[in-house]
Amino acid sequence: MKSQRLVQGNEACAHAAMYAGCNFYAGYPITPSSEVMEILSYELPARGRVFIQMEDEIASISAIIGAAWGGAKTLTATSGPGFSLMQEGIGYAAITETPCVIVNCQRWGPSTGQPTKGAQGDVMQAIWGTHGDHPVIVLTASNVRDTFEMTVRAFNLAEKHRVPVILLIDEVVAHMRENIDWPEPGDLEVIERARPAEAKGFRPFAGDAFLPFGAGARFHVTGLAHGPEGFAVSDEAAAKELRRMVGKIMDRKVELAMADRYLLEDAEVGIVAYGITARPAQAAVDLLRAEGVRAGLLNLKTLWPFPDHLVAEVSERVGLIVSPELNMGQLVREIERAAAGRCAVRAVGRVDGHLLTPAQIATEAMDALRAGADRGMAERSAEGVRA
Amino acid sequence: MSEGYRKFLRMKQLPHVWCPGCGNGMIVKALLEAVGELGLEQDKVVVVSGIGCSGRTPFVLDFNTMHTTHGRALAFATGIKLANPELKVIVIMGDGDASAIGGNHFIHSCRRNLDLTALIFNNGIYGLTGGQLAPTTPTGKRSTTTPTGSIDAPFDLVRLALGAGAGFVARTTSFDHKVMASLMKRAISYRGFAVMDILTSCPTYFGRMNEVAEPYDMVHYLRDTTSAMHDCTCGETDEAEDPVVAGAAALMSTGVFRDEAREDYGTLYGRKVAAAVERQRSAT
Amino acid sequence: MSGAMKDPVQIRFSGSGGQGLITAGVILAEAAMLDGRNVVQTQTYGPEARLGSSRAEVIISKGTIAYPEVTVPDVLLCLSQEAARKYAMKVGPETVVMLDSTNIGEDIPASGRVLRLAITDAAVKAGGRVVANTVSLALMNAIVPVVSRGALSRAIEERVPAKFRELNRRAQEAGEALAREVAAAV
Secondary structure, three states: OOOEEEEEHHHHHHHHHHHOOOOEEEEOOOOOOHHHHHHHHHHHHHOOOEEEEOOOHHHHHHHHHHHHHOOOOEEEEEOHHHHHHHHHHHHHHHHOOOOEEEEEEEEEOOOOOEEEEEOOOOHHHHHHOOOOOOOOEEEEOOOHHHHHHHHHHHHHHHHHHOOEEEEEEEHHHHHOEEEEEOOOOOOOOOOOOOOOOOOOOOOOOOOOOOOOOOOOOOOEEEOOOEOOOOOEOOHHHHHHHHHHHHHHHHOOHHHHOOEEEEOOOOOOEEEEEEHHHHHHHHHHHHHHHHOOOOEEEEEEOEEEOOOHHHHHHHHHHOOEEEEEEOOOOOHHHHHHHHHOOOOEEEEEEOOOOOOOOHHHHHHHHHHHHHHHHHHOHHHHHHHHOOO | OOOHHHHHEOHHHOOOOOOOOOOHHHHHHHHHHHHHHHOOOHHHEEEEEOOOOHHHHHHHEOOEEEEOOOOOHHHHHHHHHHHOOOOEEEEEEEHHHHHHHOHHHHHHHHHHOOOOEEEEEEOOOEOOOOOEOOOOOOOOOOEOOEOOOOOOOOOOHHHHHHHHOOOEEEEEEOOOHHHHHHHHHHHHHOOOOEEEEEEOOOHHHHHHHOOOOOHHHHHHHHHHOEEEEEEHHHOOOOHHHOHHHHHHOOOEEEEEEEEOOOOOHHHHHHHHHHHHHHHHHHHO | OOOOOOOOEEEEEEEEOOOOHHHHHHHHHHHHHHOOOEEEEEEOOOHHHHOOEEEEEEEEEOOOOOOOOOOOOOEEEEOOHHHHHHHOOOOOOOOEEEEEOOOOOOOOOOOOEEEEEOHHHHHHHHOOHHHHHHHHHHHHHHHOOOOOHHHHHHHHHHHOOHHHHHHHHHHHHHHHHHHHHHHHHO
C-alpha cells in the first residue's frame, strides 16, 4: 500500500517542487504562501540546492529567471500583492522563453485586501497581467493531491515549452490538510528541458531546446523584441517572433487541456468550475441530482490556454452552464465565449472571503433553470446570439 | 595595451548606440582590457545589464550576455551566480538604474555580499529617455524634468554602497583610463560584492543642458568636479579625500574607499549546505 | 450515543488562540488517516488564530470529501465563552455540543444535544491547562467515537514532543474518565 501523508496544500507544493527537480527557489514572505518558502528554506539546502530570500517579489522573480539561465529549475511562490509586483518579471520570462514556475496562493483583493481569506480574483491577472501579448500557461488545483500533481506538471510544462507557468491555488487549498498517497519517485512523470544537439552555434530563441550560460556557447538574452539569435528586431520580424512565441502555447490548447469530469455524461446542467470552487460544485451536483436535476461538473485544471473545446462540448449537451467563482465573474467570460450561445450561462460569484456552499450553487442553478423555463426556448436562444 | 580586447567584441553588433563624446565606450574598453589581463575564460563570463544607455553594453560584448529589466540587473545576476558559481558575473548598471528604480536591489546586494562585480555607469542623468533628472544629478543642475535647476539632493553612490555594507567600493572617471582599468581588475578579482561608481560624460543631455555640451568640456567638467585618487588600502587617509569631506567641498573623491577581505555569500551558503546535508545524513 | 458512525462525520473545535485546537484538529485528522479514512482538516488562520478566537474543523469519510468545510457539525466543542456565543446555536438537532463549563457560563445558550463538562478543570488536574486539547479529544472520541482509540493514541504520541508524552497520556485518560462520568450520569 502507498504511504499516506496528511499535508497542507502549501506543503504538497513545496515537496512536489523538489520531486520535479526544482533546485532553485527565490522568494519574499507573504501570507498565505509563506509555508512553501519556509519548507524549502530547510529542505533545499539539505539537498545541496539553492534557497534565497530576496528583498522583494520583483527581485524574486528576477532571480529565478537569472537562475534558469544559470541552469537551474526554478520556483517562486507568492500571493496577490506580490504577484502584482512579479508581472514585470513574468513578461521578461515570457519574451525570453525562460522556463520557470510561479505559484500564486490567491487571497482576497485588491491591494492588501484580506490576507487570510481565500479568493479566485487573480485569474485574469494570471493570464493577462503583464503588458503586451505574451505566452503563459495557467494551471490550478482544487485539493492537496492536485496541488502536488499540478506543481509537478507546472515544472514539466515550463521545461517542455520554455514558458513561465503560473499555478493558481488559494488560501483554503494552501492551508487545508488532506491525506494523500505520497508519490514515490517514478510515480509521476518528470520532464527535463531539452538541450540542443550541439552547443556550438546555439541559437537561443530558435526552438524549445535550452542551453544555460557557460555550457559551451556564448549568446545574448534580452527583453527587447529579438530574433532567433537574441538580437533586437523590429517590424515584421518582431511580429513573426511574437506570433511564434504566443502560438507555441495557444496552438497546443488541446494538448495542454486538463480537466476532471463528474457525472457529465447525461447532464442537463453543467457546472464549469475550477480550483477550490470545484469542491462545492461537486457537492452541488449531488444536491441537484437528489432534486431530480441531472447535473454534472467539469473541473478545469488548465485555465490558460483556455480549453474552449471542453466547454463547447458541454454547451452542446446541456441547457444551462453554471459558472461559480470566488470573484465577481472572471473566467465566466471565457466560458460564455466558448459556449457561444449554445446554452444559457449563469455566473455565481462570492466575494465575502468565504467559500461558495453547495447549496448556494445548487440554488442558483435551480433559479436559472426556472428563469430559462419562464422565458421559453425561443427567447433563450435569441439571447444566446448576442455573443 | 594591445588590440587584444577586440576578441571580446561582437563585431557584427557594432556600431554601438552611444552618442559622440559619450564616456561609455571608454569604460567598456577598460573593462575588456581588465578581463583580458585577468585571463578570464570567455565562455564563463556573464555580463548582465539593466535598462538605459549602459544597458546596451552587453549587445556588443562577446560573452554570455543578458539585458534585463530596468533596475533589476543585480537580482537577475544573483540568480545566475547562485545557480552556477563557476560563472564570473559582471553587472553593468546606469546610475538611475542602480539607485532609483533598482535602489532596493542595490543596497541588498551590498548587504548580501555575493561574488558579483557591479559597474555603475554614472552620467548623472537619464540619457536614453531624453535627459531627465537622475538621483545622482547634482543639486542646481538642469535636466528635461528640472528645466530651472534641480532642488533634489543627489545620492553619493560610494557612500550609499559603504553604508549598505559592500566589501569593495571604488570610484573613478571614464577619462581616467589607466586607473579605471586597474581598479576594474581589482573589482573583478575581489571575492564578494564589488562596486565601482564610474563617473562618465553625457555631452548630449547633461552637457547641453548645463553648458558643457562639448565632449572636451565634459571631460574637463569631470576633472574639475572630482578630487584626486584616494586609496584606503595605502595607509594614511588625507582628510580632503574622505568622501564626506570631499562631498562638502562639492568634489567627488575618486579612488578605493573599501577593500576588505570577508566571506562572500557563496562561501557562507556552501557551508550552510554542507551542514544541512550532514544533518540530513546523520538523521537517517 | 453509540451506533454506526455517520459518514461523512463533521467535527468543529472552537476556542481561543493558544488552547491547542488546531493541533487537536491535526491529531484527529492524523488518527482518521491511520484508520484508513479520508480526511480534510481546515482552520482559521492568521492574526485571528494568534490573538482571538480559534477554530479547527475535521471532516472524516470513507469516500471522497468534496466540500471541505463543515456545514452542520456532528460534534461541536467549545472551550471559550466567545466561541460558544459564536457557534453553540449554529448546530443541528442531533449535533453533540460539548461546552467547557470551566470557561463557559450556564447562561450561554446552546442548541443540539448539549453537554456541559469541566474540561479545563480536568486538564489542570491531569497536569496543566495546556492539555485541555488532548482531554477534549479523548473525551469527544469516547462519547462520539469517530476514530479508533489506538489510532488516536498513536496520533497523539507522534505529534507531541517526547518530553510531553507522559503528560498527554494522563490527559487522554482524564478525558476518558470524564466521558465515563457523563455516561454514568446519563
